[in-house]
Amino acid sequence: MIMYKCPHCGNESISLFKKADLDLRYKSKCKNCGKKYGLSSYSYLLDLIFVWGCFLIQNTSFTVPLKIVLGILVLLVDKLFNILFVPIVKK
Numbered sequence: 001m002i003m004y005k006c007p008h009c010g011n012e013s014i015s016l017f018k019k020a021d022l023d024l025r026y027k028s029k030c031k032n033c034g035k036k037y038g039l040s041s042y043s044y045l046l047d048l049i050f051v052w053g054c055f056l057i058q059n060t061s062f063t064v065p066l067k068i069v070l071g072i073l074v075l076l077v078d079k080l081f082n083i084l085f086v087p088i089v090k091k
């Protein structure tokens, strides 16, 4: 299991799933030191790309099931980018 370090105490207390699930609107607490951390504001850019992607999909002439599949794919890519590129910062 891949773990990420807390920006406060450096303890590897943040799981991959936790990081994928982080949201700019909510702050999470470190299990080790209890201090708050969250995603860097880069995450806003990813959210914009995600919204834009959904908008593009909605405006295609694809069938509804295909739009749903594409929407899920865009969401997965958004999560993946969050995991790979957005650093965890102190809040």
Ligand SMILES: [Zn+2]
Binding pocket: 006, 007, 008, 009, 010, 011, 013, 030, 031, 032, 033, 034, 035
């Ligand atoms: Zn900590």
